[in-house]
Amino acid sequence: MNNKKWLFFVFVIITTPLLSSTIEVCNNCSIKSLNEAIKLAKPNDVIKVKKGIYKETNIIIDKALTIIGENLPTIDGQLKGDLFKIIADNVIIKGFNIINVGKDFANSNTAIRIQRSKNFEISSNRFENILYAIYIEKSSKGKINNNKIYGNAITEINSGNGIHLWDCKSILITNNYIEKMRDGIYLEFASNCEVDNNISTKNIRYGLHFMFSNDNSYIKNKFINNGAGVAVMFSKNIKMLNNHFAKNWGTASYGLLLKEINDAEIRHNVFEENTIAINVEGSNRINYENNNFTSNGWALKVRGACYNNVFIKNNFLYNSFDVSWNTKMNDNLFKQNYWSEYTGYDLDLDGVGDVPYRPVKLFSYIVNKTPEAVILLRSLFINLVDFSEKVTPVFTPDFLIDDEPQMKPNI
Amino acid sequence: MYKILKYSFYDLIRSRWSFIYLLFYLLLGIVLLFLNSNLSNAIVTLLNVITVLVPLIGTIFGVMYYYDSKEFTELLLAQPIKRSNIFLGQYFGVAISLSISLIIGLGLPFMYYGLFVSDKIFEFLTLIIVGTFLTFIFTAISFFIAISFENKIKGFGVAILVWLLLAVIYDGIFLIFLVYFEQYPLDMFSLGAIMSNPIDLARTLMLLKLDISALLGYTGAVFKKFFGTNYGVILSYLVLIFWTIIPILGILWKSNKKDF
Numbered sequence: 001m002n003n004k005k006w007l008f009f010v011f012v013i014i015t016t017p018l019l020s021s022t023i024e025v026c027n028n029c030s031i032k033s034l035n036e037a038i039k040l041a042k043p044n045d046v047i048k049v050k051k052g053i054y055k056e057t058n059i060i061i062d063k064a065l066t067i068i069g070e071n072l073p074t075i076d077g078q079l080k081g082d083l084f085k086i087i088a089d090n091v092i093i094k095g096f097n098i099i100n101v102g103k104d105f106a107n108s109n110t111a112i113r114i115q116r117s118k119n120f121e122i123s124s125n126r127f128e129n130i131l132y133a134i135y136i137e138k139s140s141k142g143k144i145n146n147n148k149i150y151g152n153a154i155t156e157i158n159s160g161n162g163i164h165l166w167d168c169k170s171i172l173i174t175n176n177y178i179e180k181m182r183d184g185i186y187l188e189f190a191s192n193c194e195v196d197n198n199i200s201t202k203n204i205r206y207g208l209h210f211m212f213s214n215d216n217s218y219i220k221n222k223f224i225n226n227g228a229g230v231a232v233m234f235s236k237n238i239k240m241l242n243n244h245f246a247k248n249w250g251t252a253s254y255g256l257l258l259k260e261i262n263d264a265e266i267r268h269n270v271f272e273e274n275t276i277a278i279n280v281e282g283s284n285r286i287n288y289e290n291n292n293f294t295s296n297g298w299a300l301k302v303r304g305a306c307y308n309n310v311f312i313k314n315n316f317l318y319n320s321f322d323v324s325w326n327t328k329m330n331d332n333l334f335k336q337n338y339w340s341e342y343t344g345y346d347l348d349l350d351g352v353g354d355v356p357y358r359p360v361k362l363f364s365y366i367v368n369k370t371p372e373a374v375i376l377l378r379s380l381f382i383n384l385v386d387f388s389e390k391v392t393p394v395f396t397p398d399f400l401i402d403d404e405p406q407m408k409p410n411i
Numbered sequence: 412m413y414k415i416l417k418y419s420f421y422d423l424i425r426s427r428w429s430f431i432y433l434l435f436y437l438l439l440g441i442v443l444l445f446l447n448s449n450l451s452n453a454i455v456t457l458l459n460v461i462t463v464l465v466p467l468i469g470t471i472f473g474v475m476y477y478y479d480s481k482e483f484t485e486l487l488l489a490q491p492i493k494r495s496n497i498f499l500g501q502y503f504g505v506a507i508s509l510s511i512s513l514i515i516g517l518g519l520p521f522m523y524y525g526l527f528v529s530d531k532i533f534e535f536l537t538l539i540i541v542g543t544f545l546t547f548i549f550t551a552i553s554f555f556i557a558i559s560f561e562n563k564i565k566g567f568g569v570a571i572l573v574w575l576l577l578a579v580i581y582d583g584i585f586l587i588f589l590v591y592f593e594q595y596p597l598d599m600f601s602l603g604a605i606m607s608n609p610i611d612l613a614r615t616l617m618l619l620k621l622d623i624s625a626l627l628g629y630t631g632a633v634f635k636k637f638f639g640t641n642y643g644v645i646l647s648y649l650v651l652i653f654w655t656i657i658p659i660l661g662i663l664w665k666s667n668k669k670d671f
Contacts, residue, residue, distance in 0.1 A: 251635050275626060297626040318452065320626060366590065372597040372634075373589045374626060375605060378455075379614060380463050381582035 026050035034067070034075065035059055043088075049073045049096070061086045069095035072126065077101040077111070084112040092121045101130040105158050110135040114142065122147065132160035133181070140169040144176065151181035153204050161186040161209075162200070165193065173198065183209040184226070191215045199224070206231045206257075207248075210238060218243060228254040229274065238264045246272040254279045255296070258286070266291060276301050277319070284308050290410060293317065298324050307331055313410040316340060316359070320377065323359040325400055326368050334359065334402040338409045346407045357405040360396045362389035412496035415487070419504025423476070429512055432468060436516025444524045450531040454538060455621065457517070461542045462614045466549040467574050469509060473553030474570045476505050478563050488671055498554070498666045502659070506550040510543045517542075537620040541613040544651045548609050549574070551658035558665045581608050598633035606647075609654045616647045 023045060025037045034056055037047045043063040051071040057080045061067070065088075074097040077083040081102040084093065093112060102109035110132040114120055120142040126149075127133040133149040136142065144163060153159030162178035165171060167189045176198045178184040184200030187193060188211040195218035200207035207223035208230040210216065217239035223229035229245040231254075232238055238261065245255035255274035258264070261283040270292045271277035277296040280286075282305040291314045293299035299319040300311075309332040316322045317340045336352075337359075344355035363382050367374045376382050389396060423429050439460065443453040477484075480501065487497050517539065526532055553570045560566035585604050589597055605611045619638060637643040 366586070370589045370593040370597070372601045373586060375601050375615065375634075376582055376586060376611075377618060377626070378458060379582045379611070380459070381579050381586065383459070384579070 020044040020046060022046045022048060024048050024050065025054075027052040038065065038067075041065055044090075056083065057081060059084045061088060061091050063088050064090035066092040067094070067096075068092070069097075069125075072097045074099060079103065081107070082110050082113055086112070086114040086117055086120060089118045090120070091117060093123075093125065094121070095124045097126045097128070098130070098133075099128045103131050103158075105131060105160065108132055108135065108160060110160075110164075113137070114139050118142075121145075126150075130160070132164055133162050133178075135161075135164045136166065136168050136171065138167045140171070142168075142170075143172045143174075145172070145174040147176045149176065149178045149181065151179065151203075153180050153182050156182055156205055159204065162203075164188075165190040165213075168193065172196075178203070178207075180204075183207075184223075185209065187211065187213040187216065189213060193217075194219070196220055198222070201225055203227065209233075210235045213238075217241070222246070223248065223255070225249070226253075228252075228257050230255070231257040231259070232261050232264070233257075233259040234261075236262045236264075240264065240266045240269060242268045244270045244272075245274055245277065246270075248274045250275060258283045261286065265289075270294070271296055271299070279303070280306055280309075282306065286310075287312070289313055291315070293319055293322075295319065297321065300324065302326070309333070310335070312336055313406075314338070315409045317409070321361070321364045321367070323400070324364045324368055325360050325397060328397065330397065330399045332400075334400065336404045336406055336410070337402050338406040339402070342405045344405065351407050353405040353407055355405075357402045358390070358393060358396055358398075358400060359402060360400050361386050362395055365396055412493075412500045415492075415497055415500025416503045416507075419476075419480075419501045420508055423504060423508040424511075428472070429508055432472075432509065433512040433516045436513060437519060440517050440520030444520055450521070450524065450526065450529050451534070453521075454531060454534050457538060458614065458617045458621070461538060461545070461617075462610050463578055465513065465542050465545045466578060466610055469506075469546045469549030470553040470570045470574045472509055473502075473505055473550040474557045474567055476501070477554055477557035478566065485671055494666050495663050498558070498662055499659070502551060502554050502662060505554075506547045509546045509550065513542050513546060514539055534617075534620045537617060541616050541651075544655060545609065545613055547655050548651075548658065551655065551662060555658050555661040555665060558662060558669060577608055577610050582611065585611075602633065602637060606650050609651065612647055612650060612654070616644065616651075619644055619647075 023031060023037045023041055025031050025034055025047060031037050034049060034054055038059065038061060041047060046066045049069045051073050053074045053076055055076045055078055057077060072095060077100045079100050079102055083098060083101045098111045101111045111127050111130045112122055112134045114136045116138045118139065118141050122134060122144045124146045128150045134144060149162045159182040161183040162181040163173060163185045165187045169191055171193045173185060173195045174197050178200045179202045181203050182205050184203045184207045185195060186209045190213040193216045195208060197220045199222045201224045203226045205227045207226040208218060210232045212234050214236040219241045220243065222244045225247045229248045248255050253275045255271045255277040258280045259282060262285055264286045266286060267289045272294045273296065275297045277293050277299045279301045281303045284306065285308045288311045293314065294317045296319045298321045299316050301324045304327040311334045313336050315338045322339060339357050339359060342353060342357045344353040346353050363386055443456055447453045484497060521535055526535055552573060556570045557566045560569060605615050
């Protein structure tokens with residue numbers, strides 16, 4: 001072996017500990033608090049926190065640090081203001097149980113606040129008794145995964161969001177569990193973010209909320225029993241795939257609320273037992289494909305100004321109302337959907353019904369005009385009226401028609 | 412009264428029509444469960460049947476039984492028995508035997524398909540309770556009508572007309588009202604209209620149990636309060652009881668006044 005290589009190897013061995021050293025924090029170590037450790041640490045150091053309860057306030061992380069909790073140590077904020085504040089790049093916070101953070105909603109007190117930083121990672125933490133759990137401002141390229149957030153929100157005004165993004169880029173939010181917050185996950189002016197495999201439940205407002213956020217996607221999430229499952233507003237190019245929207249059930253609950261959305265993909269989602277599965281307002285060029293709508297109050301409620309949408313190969317099963325429509329104009333396309341209420345026949349046995357299906361029933365049209373009439377749901381008279389309207393359509397929009405209704409549910 | 416009740420009851424239980432009625436429900440339950448294999452969907456379908464057929468059959472049976480046993484009634488009237496006892500005994504005999512057909516006819520297939528292990532048991536119980544109420548109400552109404560009309564054909568016609576009115580036409584008029592006065596606040600009116608028709612009331616009670624309440628509560632604060640809480644359910648049951656008592660009082664009043 002030649003000398004130069006040897007020298008380099010020795011150099012690396014000697015200098016590595018100098019570049020990044022490990023600082024341990026525990027109740028009987030020389031360093032007893034996280035704040036102390038951060039002050040002592042140099043950039044790129046690792047701080048390991050042993051199991052125990054640490055009472056801390058205002059932990060400001062202004063250099064690249066990896067802070068790891070071993071066996072889930074508890075950081076108690078004692079209800080005084082913010083707790084962690086990250087203002088440097090390359091910070092990792094992992095494995096903490098963070099409790100009792102301040103509840104001042106005027107300052108939106110947060111357990112972990114991240115400002116103007118890049119390449120951060122917040123993972124495997126547990127949050128309890130907090131206002132906001134993770135609040136990210138003007139940051140990019142971060143990862144938030146495997147966190148568990150337990151809120152106790154009661155009203156919308158004095159509660160915070162689980163994961164809150166404001167003016168961010170390329171954030172990956174995966175495998176988190178969020179319950180009882182205001183919004184489970186909130187994205188405002190965020191782009192190129194991915195929200196995957198999360199469970200968001202029992203939130204008083206929305207499970208997931210997009211505002212002015214373009215080019216994002218959310219895949220394989222579960223939104224169960226929220227005020228509304230997901231609200232997507234004023235955004236473009238959102239991909240919504242393989243999500244599960246269930247039991248968002250209440251007087252003003254939605255599975256999915258779309259408002260001013262353009263060019264979105266909604267595919268392979270399951271909507272089960274929501275008051276309104278999808279509520280759409282002013283949204284254009286959206287592809288709805290292979291979604292399952294089962295046992296919802298309304299499967300689709302379209303409130304107008306929606307053009308160039310395509311509904312293809314969806315299954316509409318046992319909904320009280322399949323489609324409710326309140327505009328006279330339409331250039332939307334319904335094709336190859338399966339409707340459980342379809343009563344047509346298929347003589348040539350090609351799996352496509354020979355009689356077109358009109359998804360808007362007369363009763364649905366009446367309820368749109370006079371909402372109180374919903375009280376007559378499932379009455380014999382209404383069944384008779386619906387039947388006669390089906391035979392000779394007079395009131396229901398004649399452009400709303402599925403020319404190729406399927407005889408068997410699409411897979 | 413119990414003696415007459417017992418007599419009417421046994422008479423009906425042994426009659427062919429009770430068996431056909433029982434068989435009809437057995438068949439209906441089995442076919443529905445066979446086709447749906449899902450208790451919840453079967454219950455929704457049954458809702459339509461219960462709110463239409465139960466009142467119809469109650470009406471027809473009541474009228475038929477009264478006119479059929481008219482001679483026997485006149486014979487009884489000659490005995491030292493209170494009039495109210497005779498008519499109430501006959502009425503309860505018919506109503507109870509019909510209710511038993513309903514309960515057994517629907518209960519057996521649902522029990523066989525695992526009612527007790529499913530979480531739908533309360534929905535099913537509501538269905539049965541509501542069905543029994545409707546049987547009692549419409550048998551009473553038909554008895555009242557039959558006592559009021561000497562002429563068989565006239566009595567039959569009026570009874571069927573009353574059923575048609577309450578089951579179908581009422582909702583039509585109701586709907587026209589709603590559409591015509593859509594600019595006005597209609598929640599109180601709607602609730603009142605629902606309360607004053609036992610079939611609508613029964614349907615609403617079932618809808619509340621079937622979780623469609625959120626759909627109804629969507630409309631406004633009054634609906635929300637009524638359908639979102641137990642308040643609506645309790646009030647509806649009270650009104651159903653009221654609806655049962657009124658025609659029974661009618662039978663008593665009419666039978667005491669009538670000259671045979």
